[in-house]
Amino acid sequence: EAQVTQNPRYLITVTGKKLTVTCSQNMNHEYMSWYRQDPGLGLRQIYYSMNVEVTDKGDVPEGYKVSRKEKRNFPLILESPSPNQTSLYFCASSLSIKGSTEAFFGQGTRLTVV
Amino acid sequence: AQSVTQPDIHITVSEGASLELRCNYSYGATPYLFWYVQSPGQGLQLLLKYFSGDTLVQGIKGFEAEFKRSQSSFNLRKPSVHWSDAAEYFCAVGIQRKDSSYKLIFGSGTRLLVRP
Numbered sequence: 001e002a003q004v005t006q007n008p009r010y011l012i013t014v015t016g017k018k019l020t021v022t023c024s025q026n027m028n029h030e031y032m033s034w035y036r037q038d039p040g041l042g043l044r045q046i047y048y049s050m051n052v053e054v055t056d057k058g059d060v061p062e063g064y065k066v067s068r069k070e071k072r073n074f075p076l077i078l079e080s081p082s083p084n085q086t087s088l089y090f091c092a093s094s095l096s097i098k099g100s101t102e103a104f105f106g107q108g109t110r111l112t113v114v
Numbered sequence: 115a116q117s118v119t120q121p122d123i124h125i126t127v128s129e130g131a132s133l134e135l136r137c138n139y140s141y142g143a144t145p146y147l148f149w150y151v152q153s154p155g156q157g158l159q160l161l162l163k164y165f166s167g168d169t170l171v172q173g174i175k176g177f178e179a180e181f182k183r184s185q186s187s188f189n190l191r192k193p194s195v196h197w198s199d200a201a202e203y204f205c206a207v208g209i210q211r212k213d214s215s216y217k218l219i220f221g222s223g224t225r226l227l228v229r230p
Contacts, residue, residue: 004157031215031216040123042118042220042223043204045217048215048217050213056213090157092158097214097216103158105157107155107156107157108156
């Protein structure tokens, strides 16, 4: 089954403790991205990757890092989480970088930083 | 600046009634338009999309949307709502960056509640 898999689904952590949210897709998609969803703001793009070893900042990249060592994986790293990073995070992938291409989303990771 | 506006935060309809969710966008070029649905605890699922051609597009689950360039709108409709349609709905515009990558700009979402 074609899917985008995120882990963990839920995470509670303390301020400053490094964490990684994994994202994997099995559709051989080139383009992957991370979004955060906050009430009243919709989804905002954090980082994106056009292909292996090619990543760039989205609209809200502060406090996050990503890597793309393999085509299928695109982990999101919070080196020193803070409470304002409490949010619902989605990984998405699409076949190409074209704006008309459908994005497939993971089920989300609900992160709470205390 | 590009933006997407969904003016209704919540909408409540009775089961079997018709539905229209509003979406307005601001974008200088021809937009790629999407509607996504998010059921509780789930990721986003694509309902339908518009790129060009017929301005009335059909999607899954009986939804349709109409692109009106003059009004910069892409409203989502369904003639008869089912209880399982209760969810949050997001309108999005796909825009191309200068580096040829693209991003989706989302509206803030409309939560649909369905009365029995």
